[in-house]
Amino acid sequence: SNRSSFESLTGQKPKVMPILPFGCRAYAVKPRVAYSKTAMEPRAWVGINLGRSLLSPGAYHVWVPNVPRVVTTSDVYFDEASYPWRPQTSRTATALASPVADPGADQPPGLPPREPTPVKPSAGDTVETAATPPSPAHNSRSVLLLFSGPYNRPDGIAAFLAQAGFTSDSIDNNADNGGGTKHDLLTDSCYQQLLEKCTSGAYAAVVASPPCSTFSVSRFFTSTTADDGGPPPVRDQDNILGLPDTPPHHTRELTQANLLVQRTASLLRAARDAGSEYLLEHPAGRGHVASPLFLHSRHGPLWLMPDIKALLAHDSGSLITFPQCAVGARAQKYTTFLCTPGLHAGLRGLALLPCKHKTHEKHVGGSAGPTGWSSSEHAAFPADLNYIIAKAIATRASAVTRRDSSERDTAVPSSTTNAFRPPLESNPDLTGAEAPREETDHVPSPSQHDAQPADPDTIAASPRFRRGLGAYPLRNREPSVLFTARTARELNPDLRCRGSGCAFTLSAESPDPKTRKQALRDDRNGWTAAERAEIAKHEANGSWRMIDRSEVP
Known part of the structure; x- marks a missing residue:
């Protein structure tokens, strides 16, 4: 039956x-x-x-x-x-992209492609009259993932990039992740091969997350779960390249870590010179006494390394600091991104994410278990963060491709200083914030280098x-x-909303108006100016057309 x-x-x-x-x-x-x-x-x-x-x-x-x-x-x-x-690397079931159905020969053709609208720069814009030749990196659909972790992770950056039509070169020296000695950046042949690719513009973007063991702030605290109290510090703020009295059995570890940082910075700089975007991830600094993230005065983070400071000055990159627990991680883990301006637009909103947890399910460092130190368990990004990074890369690559195509087909000015304006201005006041205790207390997230909220189009629906x-x-x-x-x-609360004609300031005691009548009573000039600007935008975009009242059905 x-x-x-x-x-x-x-x-x-x-x-x-x-x-x-x-x-x-x-x-x-x-x-x-x-x-x-x-x-x-x-x-x-x-x-x-x-x-x-x-x-x-x-x-x-x-x-x-x-x-x-x-x-x-x-x-x-x-x-x-x-x-x-589920295990950390398989907690998200990634949906496969649906194949495009064949419309069939009997189906009518679709709408013709929309012609690009020439952009008229304003009087205050700086215009380059000659179009800059596009870089090979602008046409690339490949991304380099340094220290990528598991190659076949279903919710990793590579998986999300694949759904957007990108290929990824994953590099990791751990054979359990799918790599091995042939993908070890300490090997000269591997490094030279990657350097040649980055110099030639083979990658649209590079994502790097070097090992953070020697930079961990947990080394300045005694572990209660390890018999020897845990690994000792090998560097601090005053000796960022290494302590003069580093224990002999930790000298090799320190030397290899410094070489990895040097080679990572060289690859990122070569890729940037070829027109690629890049993202460098590492734990946030915890050694600044005036910072709300302060934990230990001697902590020397990656961001004090000479090669990284030179990279930051060379590319005018932006630093974005946020807690990973705000994007799905089980531990707090304050993290800092160094990214190029092209990726900053899609990632800047992370700086506005606070940690709202009183306690956390896991702790990043300071404890040893049967599988190793707890920091290794949280080295992988949460799935939501992988998706955000992949979306920022795909959005930037598409924007660059459209811009280069427009420059070739139409004589549109190549760049303007005011081409992209952030929708919001924010300057959170974090002075007087209490210093955090690792992984326990609620800590406000600091804004770094003009941290702005991301456009809704930058991050797609979950x-x-x-x-x-x-x-x-x-x-x-x-x-x-x-x-x-x-x-x-x-x-x-003191946020200024900047738009066409909208310039009003909210205070902590002024809630959003519930009706238009209340809005006009609170700020008639600001709201009417914003309404006129919104209508003007719709008219300019052709959102509607004026008809006689008698034509309304």
Whole structure:
């Protein structure tokens, strides 16, 4: 028989839509009695799906670690692409790109491609009359991933880049990750081969994350889980290249780390000179006493290395510091990105992300376990961060390709000083912030080098969330990392919104107006100017056309 047991018993065909994957991420909506009246807390508990309830029709069991208890509710959302109980490198189920269907010969042709609209520079723009010849890197669809980690990670940077049509060259000396000695940057042949590729403009972008063992701030603290107290410091702020009294059995480790930093900086500089973008990742500095991230006065981070300082000065790069727990990591792990201006537009919003956790599930360093030091467990980026990096690279490469094509086909000026303007200006005041305790206290995230919120188009929507009951439709949620004006206002109440005709300042006591009447009462000139500018933009873009009232059906 082609009838299921359920249909034979009840006479109804079974519905499979309410069956959600066991162990996927779930968001159980809190009842109103659980709302906090004094703090702005999430309206849902973040947990893990344990399946349908046998006693409550339409309800699901959700394990909530922060409570901790099992919550049974029918008001629940599921993220079917996230599985927190899986290993670190396989927690995200990456959706495969759907093949493009053949329209068939009998189908009518589509709309013709839209002609590019020439850009008219304003009076204050600096115009280059001669078009700059495009670099080979501008036409490249390949990305170099230095110290990439597992080559076949399903939610890694390479996987997300592949969905955007990019190929990746992963380099890692760990054979367990898919590399080995042939991909060891300490090997001269490997280094020379990569240097030639970077110099020739073979890569659209380079992402580098050198080992951070010798730069770890945990070395300045005694480990309670290691018999010898943990590895000793081998460098500090005053001796960033190495302490004069480095223990002999750590000298080789220090020498190799310094050589890796030197060669990484050389590859990034060569790639940049050839027109490539780059991103350099490493833990944030914890040695500045006046910084809210301060942990130890002797800590010497990678950012004090002479080669990295020279790289920063050479390329006018930007530093972006943020906690990885804000993008899905189980540990706090404050991280700093050094990126070129082309990638800064897609990553700058990370600097506005704060750590809102009172405690963290894991600690980055300072403890030893059966598989090694805890810092190695958190060396891999969380899936959300990989997606953001890949999206920034793909967006930048597409923008450069369109610009070069426009310069070749039309005599459009090659660049203007005011071509791209950030939508928001932010200057969070972090003075007087309490110094953090590693991985425990809430720490505000500092803004670095004109940290700006990213445009919504820069970061695409995250995987779909589904409502628990089968009768509810699919619902698209906002991206897990989406930087909007409201988010920026929550971080900095004195935020100035800069747009065409919009120049008003919010204070901590002035909430957003709920109606247009209230907005006009609070700031008539600012709101009317903004409305006129918005209408003018729609008219310029051809969003509508004026018709006579009699023509309205």
